[in-house]
Amino acid sequence: MQTPSLSARDQDLIWHPYTQMQTAPAPVGIVRGQGALLFDENNNSYIDATSSWWVNIHGHAHPHIAQQLAAQALQLEHCIFAGYTHPPAVNLAERLLKILPDNQRRVFYSDNGSTAIEVALKMAIQYWDNKGTRKHKILAFKNAYHGDTFGAMSVSGRSVFTRVFDDLLFDVHFLDVPTAENISQIITAIAALQPEDIAAFVFEPLLQGSGGMIMYDATAFEQLLQYCSSRHILLIADEVMTGFGRTGKNFAMEYVQTKPDIICLSKGLTGGTMALGVTTSTAAVYEAFLSSDKLKTLFHGHSFTANPLACTAALASMDLFIDPACATNRQRIHEKHIAFLSELQQWAVIKNARLLGTILAFEIITTNADGYTNSLADQLHRFFREKRIMLRPLGNTLYILPPYCITNEQLDQVYNSIRELVSIL
Ligand SMILES: *Cc1c(COP(=O)(O)O)cnc(C)c1O
Numbered sequence: 001m002q003t004p005s006l007s008a009r010d011q012d013l014i015w016h017p018y019t020q021m022q023t024a025p026a027p028v029g030i031v032r033g034q035g036a037l038l039f040d041e042n043n044n045s046y047i048d049a050t051s052s053w054w055v056n057i058h059g060h061a062h063p064h065i066a067q068q069l070a071a072q073a074l075q076l077e078h079c080i081f082a083g084y085t086h087p088p089a090v091n092l093a094e095r096l097l098k099i100l101p102d103n104q105r106r107v108f109y110s111d112n113g114s115t116a117i118e119v120a121l122k123m124a125i126q127y128w129d130n131k132g133t134r135k136h137k138i139l140a141f142k143n144a145y146h147g148d149t150f151g152a153m154s155v156s157g158r159s160v161f162t163r164v165f166d167d168l169l170f171d172v173h174f175l176d177v178p179t180a181e182n183i184s185q186i187i188t189a190i191a192a193l194q195p196e197d198i199a200a201f202v203f204e205p206l207l208q209g210s211g212g213m214i215m216y217d218a219t220a221f222e223q224l225l226q227y228c229s230s231r232h233i234l235l236i237a238d239e240v241m242t243g244f245g246r247t248g249k250n251f252a253m254e255y256v257q258t259k260p261d262i263i264c265l266s267k268g269l270t271g272g273t274m275a276l277g278v279t280t281s282t283a284a285v286y287e288a289f290l291s292s293d294k295l296k297t298l299f300h301g302h303s304f305t306a307n308p309l310a311c312t313a314a315l316a317s318m319d320l321f322i323d324p325a326c327a328t329n330r331q332r333i334h335e336k337h338i339a340f341l342s343e344l345q346q347w348a349v350i351k352n353a354r355l356l357g358t359i360l361a362f363e364i365i366t367t368n369a370d371g372y373t374n375s376l377a378d379q380l381h382r383f384f385r386e387k388r389i390m391l392r393p394l395g396n397t398l399y400i401l402p403p404y405c406i407t408n409e410q411l412d413q414v415y416n417s418i419r420e421l422v423s424i425l
Helices: 006-013 063-074 089-100 112-132 150-155 165-166 183-192 216-228 283-287 310-321 324-342 376-386 410-423
Strands: 030-035 037-040 046-047 104-110 139-140 174-175 198-203 234-238 262-263 278-281 348-355 360-362 397-400
Touching: 030 283, 046 410, 063 310, 089 104, 104 112, 104 283, 112 150, 112 198, 112 262, 112 278, 112 283, 139 278, 150 165, 165 410, 174 183, 174 410, 183 216, 216 234, 262 348, 283 348, 310 324, 324 360, 324 410, 397 410
Parallel strands: 139 174, 139 198, 198 234, 234 262
Antiparallel strands: 030 037, 037 046, 104 278, 262 278, 348 360, 360 397
């Protein structure tokens, strides 16, 4: 008898994320990766056009990262991070602070994007508490996505993702994403909330990822940040997806002058190799926790905080990231996208074609409402899977968010599959 496929064995046992298990097609068993390609159990290759859920930046199974990881695994795989430290954690903190906005001074490690957000929220609330003022109000954007744990869900826009839990989430004041037209109304609305009661404003700078790859204006955003800053509202930049070059700059906050008090990083941090989260803070935030009073401690940590292997993967990814070849690749992708964008803009079945750095997005016009539950999503996902291209739409929003090593030929294959889709719609 033939051994059952990976995919069949999976279907007997595994519950997949964001997947309606009753109707989802059998998962593809992936056994190997190289560059922008992933290979299934029958050795078919798939172009990873969305960077494996936005995490991969240098390609799969990158030899430099793999070798550094293997060496570290033989040296020190893990160690408690309270009362002890190790070279990968210290080296990574030093190197991260060199490339982050220059007001950042401290690095707090956790496990993923959601935990980086939880830590940021706790830092912000306790910062004020430690200074003797309780502040309960938090600002966030409508349509925001900051993760799937309860704190992260609370600061995310209320949506189909949070619906069942909405009454268990803490209250947040949601703002429209700023434009030249609405910015003064947004500021008036914040002023009416009594800004002295607002602890923090958490935002995805310039690009709302899961909310539908919504791109917004840097000038109005800057005005909003300046206003919040002048009212002593702590600014939490969620760069979990925008970090490490996706938007054209190393970090999206480089598009504005105002510097955040707290930054959250995760997805691209290890080059997509391992789970790791980072929350950085200014000296002012950090110093508010220094005290002879133990109650002013930040009581937060995870078993795998600052895992040496994950930190090593991040260091190896950083070697590749700071190499000028990486920026050249990002620019190359950006320029290819520009050419395809002008083509997209001419097609009647497509609207809102837009581009930021290496990310190209657009909506397919359907008779159903736009949004994550738009039924077109499953059809599109299947269409591209059959073409052996990994594109996973957000509802009727399609986007390309490739690893920076994707070749021009591979990008052309992705564009061609979209041309073919448009021709049959
Ligand atoms: C993915 C994402 C998160 C959550 O990260 P996880 O590692 O999936 O928990 C938080 N913020 C943003 C902007 C994200 O895109």
